[in-house]
Amino acid sequence: MTAVATYYWPGQTQFGFGAANLIGAEAKNLGAAKKVFVVTDAGIVAAGLLQPVLDALAAAGLNVELFDQTPPNPTTTAVDAAAAQFKESGAELIIALGGGSAIDAAKAVRILAGGPPEAKCAEYALMLGDDVRPLPTVPQMPPMIAIPTTAGTGAEVTPWGVITDEARKLKMGVGGPATIPTVALIDPALTLTLPPHLTAATGMDALTHLIEAYVSTNMAPIALDALILDGIGRIGRFLRLAVAQPSHQQAREEMMLASMLGGIAISSRWLGAAHSLAHQLSGIAHVHHGLACALMLPAQMQFSLPGALDRYAQVAQALDPIPVPGSVREEAERGVTAVRQLMTDINLPLRLRDVGVTEAMIPELADNAIIDLNWTTNPRAITRDQMEMLYRETF
Numbered sequence: 001m002t003a004v005a006t007y008y009w010p011g012q013t014q015f016g017f018g019a020a021n022l023i024g025a026e027a028k029n030l031g032a033a034k035k036v037f038v039v040t041d042a043g044i045v046a047a048g049l050l051q052p053v054l055d056a057l058a059a060a061g062l063n064v065e066l067f068d069q070t071p072p073n074p075t076t077t078a079v080d081a082a083a084a085q086f087k088e089s090g091a092e093l094i095i096a097l098g099g100g101s102a103i104d105a106a107k108a109v110r111i112l113a114g115g116p117p118e119a120k121c122a123e124y125a126l127m128l129g130d131d132v133r134p135l136p137t138v139p140q141m142p143p144m145i146a147i148p149t150t151a152g153t154g155a156e157v158t159p160w161g162v163i164t165d166e167a168r169k170l171k172m173g174v175g176g177p178a179t180i181p182t183v184a185l186i187d188p189a190l191t192l193t194l195p196p197h198l199t200a201a202t203g204m205d206a207l208t209h210l211i212e213a214y215v216s217t218n219m220a221p222i223a224l225d226a227l228i229l230d231g232i233g234r235i236g237r238f239l240r241l242a243v244a245q246p247s248h249q250q251a252r253e254e255m256m257l258a259s260m261l262g263g264i265a266i267s268s269r270w271l272g273a274a275h276s277l278a279h280q281l282s283g284i285a286h287v288h289h290g291l292a293c294a295l296m297l298p299a300q301m302q303f304s305l306p307g308a309l310d311r312y313a314q315v316a317q318a319l320d321p322i323p324v325p326g327s328v329r330e331e332a333e334r335g336v337t338a339v340r341q342l343m344t345d346i347n348l349p350l351r352l353r354d355v356g357v358t359e360a361m362i363p364e365l366a367d368n369a370i371i372d373l374n375w376t377t378n379p380r381a382i383t384r385d386q387m388e389m390l391y392r393e394t395f
């Protein structure tokens with residue numbers, strides 16, 4: 001018997017070079033008449049990506065209230081401050097410009113903007129189970145436009161944001177079906193100046209999304225299979241090129257497309273243990289999210305092979321398509337090798353000790369990873385002690 005398949009498709013999505021220039025018109029289409037609230041971070045401002053957006057909004061006759069202090073891993077404190085600023089400003093629409101951090105923070109601001117005045121970001125943490133504060137409905141929240149500046153998170157098309165709760169030292173998810181951005185303007189031109197190490201790390205985040213969604217036990221939205229394998233193939237063909245030749249337009253476009261497909265994939269199929277493990281590396285050792293995913297992916301794949309041999313073999317064929325005589329198991333393991341080879345080619349470290357993680361952190365990392373529920377759709381069930389083993393293997 002097949003379970004009821006639930007597909008969470010993105011909102012209105014405009015993709016291609018020049019898409020970001022549509023911001024003024026799209027803000028007006030969504031009903032903004034006077035003022036919009038822009039969420040971004042200092043890196044985006046320094047890279048010169050904010051000014052063209054501000055110019056386009058001014059040309060459309062819209063005033064801007066700016067929050068440009070999103071931390072690299074957005075915190076509950078920053079989100080609560082931004083939400084207070086939003087409510088004060090009288091803005092009619094939220095625009096997120098940035099990587100996953102700015103888009104995730106903006107999603108949380110949007111939730112707080114639609115919730116009761118006393119609500120705080122930490123109360124919306126999905127890990128709270130029955131105690132989580134219910135999300136506002138779509139009409140209660142201001143509309144939101146997301147403009148990604150990295151090819152990695154796919155956050156412009158997903159329902160959730162990941163916010164760091166400083167008090168609990170945990171990365172927590174917030175959001176639900178209602179919080180998929182209303183409009184996504186996906187413009188590969190914004191990634192042309194992204195430095196190689198960030199191109200590499202964010203690209204591996206996209207690959208981790210696609211692989212974890214492909215082997216997820218939440219398989220009912222099966223029509224996504226073809227999209228996912230297509231996305232993995234694009235990363236296999238173009239991530240090296242985007243890192244080696246940052247201004248390569250086709251490579252940037254292909255990576256942006258793969259990132260979007262990853263976002264669509266995880267919206268319906270969810271993630272796996274690599275993300276449970278990676279979130280703690282960011283929460284405790286401040287490792288970049290994409291790099292943390294890349295570091296944990298090979299060991300998590302190797303561990304999870306017995307639960308999805310055929311699917312990992314298909315991942316290998318999509319990522320590194322050469323005909324290989326041998327068993328399905330050998331082919332599945334070739335996928336792990338292909339991921340490690342890709343990481344080496346794009347100059348990423350392979351060990352936790354190389355990114356500021358200490359051996360003493362490992363027990364706490366494992367304690368936190370097991371309460372990060374992404375692992376529940378991992379193709380092989382995993383325990384806290386097995387998570388500790390994967391951290392030690394990667395150390």
Ligand SMILES: [Fe+2]
Binds near residue numbers: 205208
């Ligand atoms: Fe991710």
